[in-house]
């Protein structure tokens with residue numbers, strides 16, 4: 135049909151329906167930036183039958199977070215439908231979404247993090263013990279082997295998901311496959327994605343068992359319930375519980391793990407920052423040598439430089455895009471964006487706006503001095519967790535998990551990177567950026 139003359143410029147490639155999917159799919163992050171340079175701050179990409187309209191400047195970004203003509207749930211519904219199971223009736227989807235979002239938000243909120251801190255610290259120690267006193271390992275694998283079982287145990291309950299060493303391998307393998315292809319699967323029909331489907335089925339089967347076990351045991355009082363148990367109490371349609379459990383698994387792991395990687399990689403590749411951090415750690419916990427130190431929320435507050443490093447790593451490696459659906463035509467600058475478009479904002483590129491982040495490509499934890507972290511406010515212009523009503527409910531839990539992991543690893547070991555810090559893979563739009571290729575680290579007891 136004819137488009138409004140005020141529609142943004144549209145990039146559609148030369149193949150009908152498939153549109154710009156090929157160029158877009160090969161390196162979506164770079165594609166967005168090249169398109170912005172070529173077509174201006176507002177442009178539409180037509181791919182796989184969908185219109186994705188990107189807004190890259192303040193007016194559009196502001197509208198993205200505040201306009202009533204946009205809908206978050208209608209944007210994620212098709213993705214969730216495709217990534218978990220063929221069909222959840224729309225009304226049940228919307229009812230569940232609001233309830234489960236509020237449940238998770240309530241359970242992992244800032245004021246309840248103290249409920250997780252002690253267990254998290256113990257769990258991290260337990261899984262760090264498997265590393266032994268020294269060795270060489272790919273940094274991503276090292277982080278995953280410690281953080282993955284620890285954070286799964288705190289959200290889902292100890293031993294509820296397979297976390298012993300050999301079961302863990304299989305579980306991790308399937309999760310990695312699921313995660314790698316998550317974004318392609320959210321757009322493609324299932325038959326393009328047979329390996330992915332296999333991993334999804336495996337994980338769903340596991341969660342069916344997890345859920346039926348959790349249903350059988352008697353429920354503890356509210357404060358000692360796991361996040362999984364709260365989810366089961368609140369989901370509408372019990373048969374959907376394994377699907378939502380899988381989504382929670384993905385949301386809680388897929389972003390936090392690469393963030394831990396980038397944080398450590400940036401710290402270790404900046405010797406003066408590494409040195410300052412070690413001085414802070416010594417001032418709080420003393421010299422090396424103590425076994426299993428206990429790290430409290432208060433201790434973390436004293437280790438502010440590490441927190442800045444985490445936030446700076448998140449800034450530099452944040453999600454390629456977040457999405458809302460346009461439900462009524464929306465005016466941005468001189469353009470009218472038609473209803474039905476997916477409106478896209480790229481936190482990754484927004485975090486390179488020199489107005490908010492001078493010298494944007496440089497890892498500068500000090501810039502976070504300006505943020506009012508006491509009041510839990512981020513820097514202006516920062517949007518890695520989204521903003522407003524649908525902001526990531528797990529953001530403070532994620533920061534605490536990474537903070538504690540970094541403290542424990544750096545307290546126990548001296549770490550040396552054996553490879554240069556890899557670039558980010560150009561393939562990902564959904565979620566935080568993944569490293570392209572391996573980066574080995576040598577670890578030995580700290581003197």
Ligand code: HEM
Pocket residue numbers: 235238242382385386387389390393448452453456457518519520521524525526527528529531532533566
């Ligand atoms: C550094 C790590 C993390 C990053 C960068 C991140 C980022 C995000 C982003 C960008 C969104 C979507 C917001 C939007 O589209 O407007 C989101 C949603 C979500 N996140 Fe996180 N997240 C992280 C860690 C976690 C953790 C540890 C949890 C565990 C509880 C979690 C749970 C969720 C959930 C449940 C949603 C869905 C909210 C909804 O559907 O309304 N996230 N996250």
